[in-house]
Amino acid sequence: MLNPPQRAARKIKNLLPITTIWWREIIRFYRQRSRLFSAIAQPLVFWLLIGSGLSASFQPAGAADGPDYIEYFYPGIVVLVLLFTSIFATISVVNDRREGFLQAVLVAPVPRWRIVFAQALGGTTLALLQGLLLLIFTPMIGIRFGVTSLLLSLGVMTLLAFGLTNLGLLIAWRMDSTQGFHAIMNLLLIPIWLLSGAFFPSTGVPGWLAWAMKFNPLTYGLAAFRHSLYLDTTAKAFGEGPPWNLSLLITGLFCVLTYVGAILTASAQTN
Amino acid sequence: MADTKVSHTITTDSRLSTVSNSRIEVENLSHAYQRRQTLDNISFDVSCGEIFGLLGPNGSGKTTLFRILSTLMPATSGTVRILGHDLATEVKAIRNLLGVVFQHPALDVKLTVVENLRHHGHLYGLAGRTLRSRISELLECFGVSDRSTERVERLSGGLQRRVEIAKALLHSPRVLLLDEPTSGLDVATRRQLNNYLGMLAQTEDILVLLTTHLLDDAEACNRVGILDVGKLVAIGAPNELKNQVGGDVILIESRDNETLGTAITERFGVSIVSTDNQLRVECKRGHEFVRNVVAAFPDVIQSVRFGKPTLQDVFVKLTGNPFVERKDRKN
Known part of the structure; x- marks a missing residue:
């Protein structure tokens, strides 16, 4: 049996690798400031251009008492920022594990689940920070935060960022080249976002599309985020979305499954 | 002074009594990748205090062997014991004993020298004062103290290599594995590194195992294993191996090697190996043979x-075979 100080020492020894890998992700990001700009500027430009452009001519289906398109589009843009940041944070894994810092991490006596957890935590932190920056725009579109809605929104954002980072890790640990990663991103990740209700609601879309949206985990993540954003604001109709509790449940499940998937992939790729 | 002597004697004794605790033992190791045999029934032993070099052209299976020994990849068959621990079942214990230097830099160039070392220390559970003093000790030893707060991307290739090796030694490993450690270094730095590794193996009683395709590097090892398309074709001290070659080596170039080769064999009764566009003859009293053949x-x-x-x-x-890369076997 270990005495308390020994147990404390072991705990620190187990935590150190996690904090150090996490901290490295943060420092790297801070020192490559162009990343910060690109991950946030692109969605912002999308939002302002597409949002303003479509506001004039389109009314989201099923939204009778009319949120502007720019307002409808906003939660989707926050999720896009989370998606971009998480994905860019994980793309470094592709090169890093074959010709970089990760090689040394992989031969160190650190279990794979701790490595993946630390990486996911790093991506989540970065995504969350950038998502927070975007919350500045909420007053502009008439969202008012109370304590509950703010905390809940942050909670949902954390879940989404963690799930998306793990999804990114799951792909990155499998890839041999960053080109492959970009291909997956265009073929899989962007469509997942497009079909999550970020761009248009599922009400009134053709049947096959409605089904695709129903099976898309991000649909539920986005719905949960919308719900939490508008908790303290007079609700506007955004068309029929999945119910609040189901959305939260599926988002949580998405986090767990992607995390387990990322661990399994990382373990299978090394030893 | 006296104390040091005593402790040294004790170490030596304990080494003798538990031999396998100070050795890497590789037995009948084979590895196949996509139905292609990259390692074929390899066996060898290396002891602490020794520098062992795996010499072979690119594609000979060195990197595969390196990846297996550094716990990154399980072998298809065979056993490896590292300081008494079985590689197949005791990975964690082995990882604590290993210091690994990869062919491609494993430093984060966006971090400073000290930050890189600190992160590495944390991975091995080192922290606080112990870690700080160990870092400054190694930076001093490798002559990079004055650059410690600079980002690694600003350092020259040679300096980066030194930081790389300092990093691998940070947690005081008993076994140091290096994959092509001198690649990208100039001749002077390469020699310096080889000398340092020699010193390290002896004074710290570390087991050093390196892979190389450079003959100079292999010459600096205590023992060398020669790999060719996945097979260990020879093993021994460099001088021992060279003595196997019969005397002197003469390389002849001509317009028609085939005809000349046959003619030389008929006339002088020596065996000839034809490689690339050269004829290769081994014989005693080579100077006389040269005079006669010309x-x-x-x-x-x-x-x-x-x-x-x-x-x-x-x-x-x-x-x-000529000592060049075998494209068909590149790993």
Whole structure:
């Protein structure tokens, strides 16, 4: 049996690798400031251009008492920022594990689940920070935060960022080249976002599309985020979305499954 | 002073009593990748205090072997014991004993030298004062103290290599594995590194195992294993291996190697290996042979090179192949 100080020492020894890998992700990001700009500027430009452009001519289906398109589009843009940041944070894994810092991490006596957890935590932190920056725009579109809605929104954002980072890790640990990663991103990740209700609601879309949206985990993540954003604001109709509790449940499940998937992939790729 | 002596004697004794605790033992190791045999029934032993070099051209299976020993990849069959621990079942114990230097830098260039080392220390559970003093000790030793707060991307290739090795030694490993450690270094730095590794193996009683395709690096090892397309074709001290080659080595170039080769064999009764566009002859009293062969075929021979055998000659003699990359077997 270990005495308390020994147990404390072991705990620190187990935590150190996690904090150090996490901290490295943060420092790297801070020192490559162009990343910060690109991950946030692109969605912002999308939002302002597409949002303003479509506001004039389109009314989201099923939204009778009319949120502007720019307002409808906003939660989707926050999720896009989370998606971009998480994905860019994980793309470094592709090169890093074959010709970089990760090689040394992989031969160190650190279990794979701790490595993946630390990486996911790093991506989540970065995504969350950038998502927070975007919350500045909420007053502009008439969202008012109370304590509950703010905390809940942050909670949902954390879940989404963690799930998306793990999804990114799951792909990155499998890839041999960053080109492959970009291909997956265009073929899989962007469509997942497009079909999550970020761009248009599922009400009134053709049947096959409605089904695709129903099976898309991000649909539920986005719905949960919308719900939490508008908790303290007079609700506007955004068309029929999945119910609040189901959305939260599926988002949580998405986090767990992607995390387990990322661990399994990382373990299978090394030893 | 006296204390040091005593403790040294004790170490030596304990080494003798538990031999396998101070050795890497590789037995019948084979590895296949996509139905292609990259390692074929390899066996060898290395002891602490020794520098062992795996010499082979690119594609000979060195990197595969390196990845297996550094716990990154399980072998298809065979056993490896590292300081008494079985590689197949005791990975964690082995990882604590290993220091690994990869061919491609494993430093984060966006971090400073100290930050890189600190992160590495944390991975091995080192922290606080112990870690700080160990870092400054190693930076001092590798002569990079004055650059410690600079980002690694600003350091020259040679300095980066030094930081790389300092990093691998940070947690005081008993076994140091290096994959092509001198690649990208100039001759002077390469020699310096080889000397340092020699010193390290002896004074710290560390087991150093490196892979290389450079003959100079292999010459600096205590023992060398020569790999060719996944097979260990020879193993021994560099001098021992070179003595296997019969005397001197003569390389002849001509316009028509085939005809000349046959003619030389008929006339002098020596065996000839034809590689690339050269004829290779091994014989005793090579200077006399050179004189006679040039006198016998003055018009056909374009050039003759005479030399003492190198490890390259050992490789050519044992495999019949030139010491170059085998494209079909590249790993």
